[in-house]
Amino acid sequence: MKRLLTLLIALLSFTVSDVAWAHFTLNLNVRIFHVVHGPEGLDIYLRTPMSYLVADKLGPVGADGLPTPAPFTSNRLEGGVAMHLVDPGALRADPHGLGLIAADGLRIEAGGRPLDAEVVSVRVHRIASEPGFATRDEAMLALDGSAVVSADLGETYVGDTVVDVHLKVPAGLVPAYSIAMMTDPGLPGQEETANLILDYRGDTTRTYRATGLMTDPVLVSDSSVSAASTFFVEGIRHIVEGIDHVLFVICMVIGATTLGALLARVTGFTIGHTVTLVLGFFGLAPSAAWFIPAVETAIALSIIWAAADAVLQRPGSARNNRSAVAVTAAIGLLHGFGFSFMLREILRVDADNVWQSLLAFNLGVEFGQLAIVALIWPAILIFRRMPKVVWTGTRGAIAASVSVVAAVWAVERAAFLLG
16 A cells, blocks of 8 residues: 555546546646655655646747747657657756756745745656655655666656655744645646645654645644644545536435435435445455446446436335435445545555544545535425426436436446446
8 A cells, every 4th residue: 555646646647537537537646745844944755747847838939830848858749749758868967957946836934934945856757667655765765866867767758757856944843834836837637636745743644635736825733633624625625526426416315305314315325435435445445447447337327326216216105215225325335435546545544644534534525415415405495395397397307417417427437447
């Protein structure tokens, strides 16, 4: 499990549809910050895709149809498209250059004053052949040695390159600080960037999570509540922006005949996805390549079932309600794996605050789920007071629309699974 963060960075080269594969969008772009406290200040070990450092530094397009290369890169046309490659010679000539770009974009403040970062070392690797970076020791080892360019870098596209930077902030003891990245590389999908900040104070590690370019500072302190709150927010975001989860919850709401029946279904779903979220997170799930797309396909099918159940069930049947709760709990098991696939890739199971982070994420998921219920249920009550034909038609239209979307996902995901 120590290589989970390294695996996540390797996934940067994999592109998928944001809608059809909602569980995996946060895994496409990753930056990792190991911040180590010492008596003289902070040591920051940063791993970032190279594109984040140079994408906004291209010059104007010349007569050859190519833009002026960004620092430490070269350009060439391939099929009429400008491609950007790493320039190993330029990196060797200025071994701290990429580190200075990273330091220039980094903003660290403590006590209301900015802190300057000095470059100690830089290493550049091809994605999927880079050394481990999941732990503090791995990060320190990755930035040891003298060669700024890995031996196997060769001719590599910038998009297939990862940069490790060791920065030192000589500020003495720093009880609390804020950290932000102020650059905007203008990359597709950059709003889904997964930022992981691991703060080390002696034997204690606090893990913070932020999504996006991180231009809004992340406040870091020696507080487990502060660290866990970032995962709580991420849990809310994951269910609210995971449209497949939202559609399933909507079907649960329109299919419940009473508030008690709705709460029973929500409880069953919660129990189910909590169990497999934990199991999947700790690696107690199949690791074969087919498993993730199989789960995603099953989730799409579960939405179709929920839509059909909302329309076809017989109101007032206690037996039907109990059966629906049991099935909802079983479906929750599927969705729990969906949650865990994302979370597992951004946490280490041996971090000393992993349980707080896992619990906070799950609570965030529940909060987001209940928020959706709270928004929809009052509207459902209003429609139910209208003539029966209005409520029946509205419920049917919602269920049909949801089923069409889920059917498209099911076909896409099944095709990927079988292909």
